[in-house]
Amino acid sequence: MLTLTSLCAGYGPITALEDVSLTARRGEITAVLGANGAGKTTLLRTVSGLHRARSGAIDFDGTRLETVAAERMPRLGLAHVPEGRGVITELTVEENLRLGGLGRGGRVSSADLSRVNDLFPVLGDRRAALASTLSGGERQMLVIGRALMARPTMLLLDEPSLGLAPRIVAQIFGLVRTLVREDGLSVLLVEQNARSALSVADHGVVLNLGRVVADAPADELAGDDQLRHAYLGF
Template structure:
């Protein structure tokens, strides 16, 4: 479904992505793990065209995404639940969800809204509450639901557990598993919580200093001594200071 081939991206003099190649097949959950500054979020936003890659190819369902704007890419069936949630704080929960339905069929919005309320009951309870007054975990539920309102074929999830209390971290990963298992959602997940991310992934990649250094099934990487030492047991050998300011 998604093919990224030899992608390079730069921020000024900083070479943030260095020949990255990965793929996501339909129906998979694919996880990308790495340290702060490894380039994970840069890769995620590059799929949506911002920043534009300096070389390489990004293809979705066989068609190139190069040169397309964010809105055009979204119309093709890619949605993102962004890092930091980025809900519209002065809009209600319902209004935020409607923003996610911009490219969806207007005739289905009522049904889609109810589907989100069924999937995320807390949002039904908070439907008329301003999004900025929700807890961090509730805002994350809203960010995911807002992305789903567009009926995406590919859901990008950028650090969905970041800054959440443990109870909401568990809930987020339960939702990821449910979306893939019960709804067949194809997911590309960027996540620092490597232990949880690898447990829900069919396949996974390790990004270090802008380059893919390891790949395999989620179980293989979960059991890898190198991954365990660097990401699961408190190791710090994976820090990427060269790109820490931009990823």
Template sequence: MTTDTIQIGISDLTVQYGPVTALDSVSMTIRAGATTAVLGANGAGKTTLLRTISGLIRPKAGSITFGGKELVGVSPDRMSRKGLAHVPEGRGVIAELTVEENLRLGALGRNRAHDAVTLDQVYDIFVPLAGRRTSSAHTLSGGERQMLVIGRALMATPSVLLLDEPSLGLAPKIVAQIFEIIATLVDAQSMTVVLVEQNARSALSIAEHAVVLDLGKVAVEGPATVLAQDPALRHAYLGF
């Protein structure tokens, strides 16, 4: 359920890797209880944006506020305890541990401002994992691994979920399942999702708002339905 509350405010954010400017004075707002899609070509700065929000990268300049409080300089582990969970690209599970052991790791840095998400709740959301709870993570399919890393993030009881390329390398049927689950998290649990995706069509289908990055700058932003229906914009930036 979308609200008018600004949960994350980003103002004039600049990030550099040596002489390369990855984000150039980026400003945007993330509304509470909604999905914001961050789109653009490879190298546009999408992953850098998520890594900077979650504290993995320190910006050269700019401000990031979460619930009105400054985030720049806050460590990633403190971010988790504040209710912000980051699921990086790559489906990084601990292969030697079981599904349930991986999930329990997610609870170590949980946000204590809300009632803890339980294992049973995660299994209700990701039904295929329920039957694999004692299986080693290395035996999982790509789709199951993606469910596991999102489920592990949910165990931290976040209010904001940062997802980086959750559909990458997955079969279309599995992609549809993952996006359906993301939409359910927003609608049923009032979670805020920031979704970085190459699959622009699918991302726009579940997002309320969208931001398109181009060479580290905000090229365009607005309601997802408006961006999806603009053929010139789709051709220029989104590839469909």
């Protein structure tokens, strides 16, 4: 379980997160929703140690993360998939996947590769292809697959749906659901695409200008017309 308590973060004079408290429960998908600039990416980067909080607490299964270095996070079971689908285009699909195992320090097992290829058959089919030849949706699968190679217990996903066709988004979210159901993974899913995110999430938190304005079960948020119109854009 990941618990943020009164988290504040920013950049120089800019406040990006103001007194943010939320919980992402084990074995659930927790969606963090909000418009451009709401603070979603800052929240994920602060959890994974890429950005430092000004104040507040981050607790992951009993470990305080505020001062933990980013490179130690994989060993604690946290995997961050940043926005932008950064694959290494000069390497093959399988080489990109294997890199994901390094963060944990362990050797990459063929079982880990098989598990990822079972989940995303297209990655197995294209294993020897250069990552530069993948479509946007395939790249998104590759960066998620690469994160899974470190055998995380919690996945931090930043805008996986951005710029993808609805059919591909549904496919990727469906696979995330499968991971939660079959592997007991916990997911913190950051999305501007609130409608799709709420259709797959258990719980949702809405950020506006760095503050939490709603925190409720996903179906409750999706059914709140006023909230949807004011903050979620659907």
